Structures are given as structure tokens and as C-alpha cells.
Amino acid sequence: DNFYLGVSYEENQLMKAEALINSNQIDAGVAIINAVRTYQGAAISSPTGLSLALAKEELRKERRCALLFRGVAFYDLRRIGMTDDVSKGGGRTGCTVLSATGVVNTNATINYNYLSYWDVPQNELDFNAPASGSAPVKNPG
Incomplete structure (x- = not known):
């Protein structure tokens, strides 16, 4: 079932x-x-x-x-677009969060700011070059 x-x-x-x-x-x-x-x-x-x-x-x-x-x-x-950087209109504002020390913040901003797609594996890039005018984007760090 x-x-x-x-x-x-x-x-x-x-x-x-x-x-x-x-x-x-x-x-x-x-x-x-x-x-x-x-x-x-x-x-x-x-x-x-x-x-x-x-x-x-x-x-x-x-x-x-x-x-x-x-x-x-x-x-x-x-x-x-919420996973975008706050400067690009992403993130959340006006959130209520509890800090690790137990302090309640009722007007917090959460900035997710991370790339939400996986990198193309290097072995795929080695065997399949990007098309003309295109370049793969690597996640920083």
C-alpha cells in the first residue's frame, strides 16, 4: 500500500x-x-x-x-525568486526568528542567497564543450 x-x-x-x-x-x-x-x-x-x-x-x-x-x-x-539575494528582490523580510541564544527577533530578514542549480559535472564539460557563445556557470566556493 x-x-x-x-x-x-x-x-x-x-x-x-x-x-x-x-x-x-x-x-x-x-x-x-x-x-x-x-x-x-x-x-x-x-x-x-x-x-x-x-x-x-x-x-x-x-x-x-x-x-x-x-x-x-x-x-x-x-x-x-525567494532564493535570490535580497538585493535582487529575494529573501524574506519581517520574519520572526529565534536565535541560538533564545532571543526572539520579530523583524528579521532571511537572505538565502545561494545558487539553486547544480554545477555541470566536469567530466560532462570535458566530453561536451559548451555551445558557441555559452559558458557553464560554476557555483562560487
Whole structure:
């Protein structure tokens, strides 16, 4: 009885909500997020009339909860640019974090700032030279 659930109703609906929100049909996208929450039996909903930024944050939070243990959270963060450097619009601001010494910071900035793709292995580069005008990017360090 061990099987992997490849695609779910929630994932399909949340992809549709993301497409609607990103095409400025914000209320229609939020309505789909609310329908997913109702389907799951959650007694919460988002109000209509959200800004684009707030709607995207609602979508991000719902994908994180609804698709828990599906292995898609990292790819979601990369797709929306959150893994980029803060100077390029990435990272998270206004976070609540607990330091190693037990101090609570309620306005922290998390700067992920790392390349989110693997290097091309050197043996592949040796056998398959980059195309004209192209060069492989190496992760620093």
C-alpha cells in the first residue's frame, strides 16, 4: 500500500490560482485558494480585494501547507525568486526568528542567497564543450 501521489487536486487548483493571480485576476485566484481550503475542511478563508503581493503571499502559504511532504517547496521558492539575494528582490523580510541564544527577533530578514542549480559535472564539460557563445556557470566556493 505504499505509493507516491504524483499530482493532487490541491496542487492542480493552486497552480490554476497562481496563474490567475499572476495574470491580475486576483479575486478569482483567491477564490480557488479558498475552495482548496474548504475541500480540505479548513475553516479559514482569505478576504477578497487583496493586493497582488498579499495574494501571492496567501498562495505561498497555502502551497506550503497543502503540499507538505510533496517535495515542491524548494522549487516554489526558486520559481518565485525567494532564493535570490535580497538585493535582487529575494529573501524574506519581517520574519520572526529565534536565535541560538533564545532571543526572539520579530523583524528579521532571511537572505538565502545561494545558487539553486547544480554545477555541470566536469567530466560532462570535458566530453561536451559548451555551445558557441555559452559558458557553464560554476557555483562560487
